[in-house]
Amino acid sequence: xxxxxxxxxNERSEAGEMPTQELLEQMTAYNEELVKAGVILGGGGLHPxxxxxxxxxxxxxxxxxxxxxxxxxxxLAGYWVWQVRSMDEAVEWTKRIPNPMNxxxxxxxxxxxxxxxxxxxxxxxxxxxxxxxxxxVEGS
Amino acid sequence: MARxxxxxxxxxxxxIESARLIAGAARLVRDVGLAEDLAQEALVAALEEWPESGxxxxxGAWLMATAKHRGIDRLxxxxxxxxxxxxxxxxxxxxxxGEPAVDDPFDDDLLRLVFIACHPVLSTDAxxxxxxxxxxxxxxxxxxxAYLASEPAVAxxxxxxxxxxxxxxxxxxxxxxxxxxERLASVLEVIYLIFNEGYxxxxxxxxxxxxxxxxxxxLGRILAELLPREAEVHGLVALMELQASRTxxxxxxxGDQVLLLDQDRSRWDWLLVGRGLAAxxxxxxxxxxxxxxxxxxxxxxCHSRARRADDTDWERIVALYDGLAQLMxxxxxxxxxxxxxxxxxGPQTALDxxxxxxxxxxxxxxxxxxxxxxxxxxKLGRRAEAAAEFGRAALLTANTRQRAALLERAAAxxxxxxxxxx
Numbered sequence: 001x002x003x004x005x006x007x008x009x010n011e012r013s014e015a016g017e018m019p020t021q022e023l024l025e026q027m028t029a030y031n032e033e034l035v036k037a038g039v040i041l042g043g044g045g046l047h048p049x050x051x052x053x054x055x056x057x058x059x060x061x062x063x064x065x066x067x068x069x070x071x072x073x074x075x076l077a078g079y080w081v082w083q084v085r086s087m088d089e090a091v092e093w094t095k096r097i098p099n100p101m102n103x104x105x106x107x108x109x110x111x112x113x114x115x116x117x118x119x120x121x122x123x124x125x126x127x128x129x130x131x132x133x134x135x136x137v138e139g140s
Numbered sequence: 141m142a143r144x145x146x147x148x149x150x151x152x153x154x155x156i157e158s159a160r161l162i163a164g165a166a167r168l169v170r171d172v173g174l175a176e177d178l179a180q181e182a183l184v185a186a187l188e189e190w191p192e193s194g195x196x197x198x199x200g201a202w203l204m205a206t207a208k209h210r211g212i213d214r215l216x217x218x219x220x221x222x223x224x225x226x227x228x229x230x231x232x233x234x235x236x237x238g239e240p241a242v243d244d245p246f247d248d249d250l251l252r253l254v255f256i257a258c259h260p261v262l263s264t265d266a267x268x269x270x271x272x273x274x275x276x277x278x279x280x281x282x283x284x285x286a287y288l289a290s291e292p293a294v295a296x297x298x299x300x301x302x303x304x305x306x307x308x309x310x311x312x313x314x315x316x317x318x319x320x321x322e323r324l325a326s327v328l329e330v331i332y333l334i335f336n337e338g339y340x341x342x343x344x345x346x347x348x349x350x351x352x353x354x355x356x357x358x359l360g361r362i363l364a365e366l367l368p369r370e371a372e373v374h375g376l377v378a379l380m381e382l383q384a385s386r387t388x389x390x391x392x393x394x395g396d397q398v399l400l401l402d403q404d405r406s407r408w409d410w411l412l413v414g415r416g417l418a419a420x421x422x423x424x425x426x427x428x429x430x431x432x433x434x435x436x437x438x439x440x441x442c443h444s445r446a447r448r449a450d451d452t453d454w455e456r457i458v459a460l461y462d463g464l465a466q467l468m469x470x471x472x473x474x475x476x477x478x479x480x481x482x483x484x485x486g487p488q489t490a491l492d493x494x495x496x497x498x499x500x501x502x503x504x505x506x507x508x509x510x511x512x513x514x515x516x517x518x519k520l521g522r523r524a525e526a527a528a529e530f531g532r533a534a535l536l537t538a539n540t541r542q543r544a545a546l547l548e549r550a551a552a553x554x555x556x557x558x559x560x561x562x
Contacts, residue, residue, distance in 0.1 A: 036247070037156065038361030041411060081411070083354060085155060092152035 002041070002112040003082050003090045007100045009075035014048045014068065019100075026098035034082070039093060043080035073106070087111065146191045149199075154183055157200040158277040163249035164204055168211045170312050172256055172274065173302035178214070182206040250275075251366045252312050254359075258327040261308045266301035267330045268337075273298055276355045286352050287337065324367070328376050328433060331359050335380050339387070353384060364419070374423035375434025381416030382440040385409040396541060401449045413444045435464045454484035471500045472508075479512055487519040507536035511546065518553055527553035 019027070034040040050068035069075060077100070084090045090109045099105055158179060166175035182203045196202040257270040268287075272278045278286075284294040315323040338353030360377040367373050389403035398404075420441050423434045438460045446452040461477035474497055482490030494513055503509045514529030530550035534543045 036362060036365045038358035038365075041415065083358070085351070085354075086152065088148045088152035089155050092149065092156055 001084060001086070002114075003084060003087070004110050004112055005043075005080040005082060005090070005094060006076055006108040006110065007078040008106040008108065009046075009049070009072055009077040010101050010103070010105065011072060012103075013077040013101060014050070014072050014075065016048045016050070023098060023100075027100075030096065030098055033096070034080075034093070039082050039084060041081040041083055043078070045078040046076050048077075049075050077101075081112070143191045146195060147187070149195050150183070150186050150190060153186075153195075153199045153203070155277050157203055158183075159253065159275045160200070160250055161203055161207055162274050163253035165207045165211055166253060166256070166312050167249050168208065169214065171306055172253070172270075172312075173306060174214070175211075176274065176302075178207045178210050179203075181210050247366055248314065250362070251314050254327055254363065254366070255314060255323055256305060256310060256312055258323075258330045259305060259310050260323070260326055261304055261310060262301050264330070264333070266297055266304070267326070268333055269294055269297045270301045271330050271359070272334065272355065275359060278355070286349055320370075324370060324372065327363070328372060331356050331363070332376060332380070332433075334359070335383075339383060350387070353380075353387075356380060357384060364422070368422075369426050369428060371423045371426040371428035372431040372433050374419045374426065375431060375437050378416045378419035378423060378437035379433050379440055381412045381419055382437060382444050385412035385416060385444065400443060401452075405447060405449075408444070417441055417444065430463070432464060432468050435460050435467065439464075452483070454480055458484050471497055471503045472506075475503070475509060475512060482516055482519070487516040491516045491520065505536055507533045507542070507546075509533075510536065514549070514553075518549075523553040523557040527551075527557065 031040065048068065052067040052069070054065045054067070054069065056063040056065060082090060082093065084093065087109065094107055094109055097107060100107065161179040161182065162172070162175050165178040166172050169175055169178065185206050186199070186203060190196075253274060254271075257274050258267045262270065269283055272283050272286075273280070280295045280298065281291050283289075284291040287294070314320075334352055335356035338349045338351065338356065357377075357380050360373070360380055364373050364377050385408045386400070386403060388409060389405070389407035390398055392398050416437070420434070420437050423430070423437070439457050442453050442457045442460070457480040458477065461473065461480055465473050465477060475494070478490045478493040478497070481493055491513070494509070494516065497503055497509060498513075510529040510533040514526045514533060517523075517526035517529060527550045530546050530553065534546035534550065537543050537546065
């Protein structure tokens with residue numbers, strides 16, 4: 001199964017504070033572990049939300065909002081995509097992440113939907129549409 | 141932590157650590173069977189102790205230390221006096237101390253374990269079972285389930301394999317430079333066999349078989365990190381990533397297989413495509429000799445780079461098949477090459493190439509030869525001959541869906557033949 005592992009932001013990451021060399025070294029060693037275990041498919045760190053943009057949808061209206069955004073705990077500072085056998089394995093790998101914020105940090109693990117997960121509700125027509133969307137997102 | 145949670149944690153830790161644990165123990169005792177026992181004993185100790193004491197901070201190190209102590213106990217109890225002296229030397233080098241990645245003794249151990257599990261003294265079935273067991277940490281039941289075999293049969297196969305290795309006194313070592321390529325070929329073959337078992341079984345409702353594909357991919361990725369300079373390892377990884385990227389598009393909603401050129405490319409997994417192309421780059425970048433896996437990955441990459449089937453670089457595919465035919469002369473490769481030739485240079489050139497294959501006894505009964513001929517003849521407007529070839533192909537295939545499709549094509553050729561002749 002695939003999971004997305006989300007590192008939540010905090011005040012310091014949102015303030016644009018860069019990770020220390022020590023943390024970068026620890027993270028590199030950890031990433032090396034993941035690569036050597038064949039677990040990692042992709043990932044990256046995210047700039048603070050002050051460099052982000054949101055688009056809000058209300059009916060047919062679209063509103064573009066520039067960052068920063070207020071609800072720090074809900075924001076992201078980085079992510080990985082892993083291939084693991086189970087959520088338990090994902091949890092075990094996650095416990096081994098070097099503390100990403102040097103203080104209170106939250107890392108969330110979310111299974112990635114597979115087409116099969118939707119069952120019959122996803123008709124062949126909807127599958128088709130879903131596939132087109134995926135191609136736009138992933139193939140860009 | 142509740143007991144049930146501890147148990148699940150232990151299982152997850154086992155999945156992550158078991159291969160290294162067995163590999164490390166095998167270095168001490170020079171016997172994979174015994175090494176697996178020691179690793180299992182460490183696991184049992186964890187199941188007994190962790191619910192009371194809590195899960196240690198570094199569970200891998202805890203398990204390794206426990207396996208090591210048990211191993212040393214075993215060695216102390218061993219009677220043979222002379223061997224004891226050697227063993228003391230080994231005990232001294234056996235430790236767990238997370239050294240830096242370069243010359244990491246544990247990665248070397250893992251590599252040794254890969255080579256021993258895929259050793260040529262074992263039958264292919266035994267290599268596959270042992271690899272899944274020792275390197276992927278699958279249980280006997282899971283392996284039996286994946287291969288639709290009975291659990292006792294798989295258990296037997298594994299026991300016998302370990303005994304064979306022990307009786308043949310197979311050394312626990314990475315083959316020397318001269319032998320490496322040859323032995324590596326066996327390792328890559330096993331990984332690819334596991335992959336194909338998963339890849340070709342996706343139409344069943346057997347859920348663990350796609351997992352086999354993931355296991356093989358994972359083994360390939362691990363091996364690529366252990367042997368970064370071997371082009372073929374990256375070639376195999378590239379081939380597997382690219383093939384796996386098409387899993388979603390290969391089967392239609394009605395359960396039929398969809399041929400590569402007919403696949404909806406938007407359904408390919410573009411994350412895996414990207415990884416496959418990157419692995420292929422790594423294969424070329426090694427500067428080492430290019431082998432069959434890299435060439436096949438190169439062919440797969442030509443398809444992956446084309447957003448539409450019409451954009452396929454067929455001339456490059458023909459050139460890659462030329463290379464493949466030189467490395468692995470086989471009528472099946474020639475036949476595939478002929479298909480590419482047809483796409484690149486027109487059906488007549490391809491038909492000429494196929495003519496040479498018609499008398500080849502190795503293709504007797506192979507339905508794809510008349511299928512390809514029929515296809516080329518149809519393109520050339522020789523419909524009566526095409527119909528005969530499709531009919532012949534229909535007789536040769538055992539797959540009912542395929543037979544129906546071929547008979548349909550034969551009928552269509554006959555109909556258009558009649559209307560053209562009128």
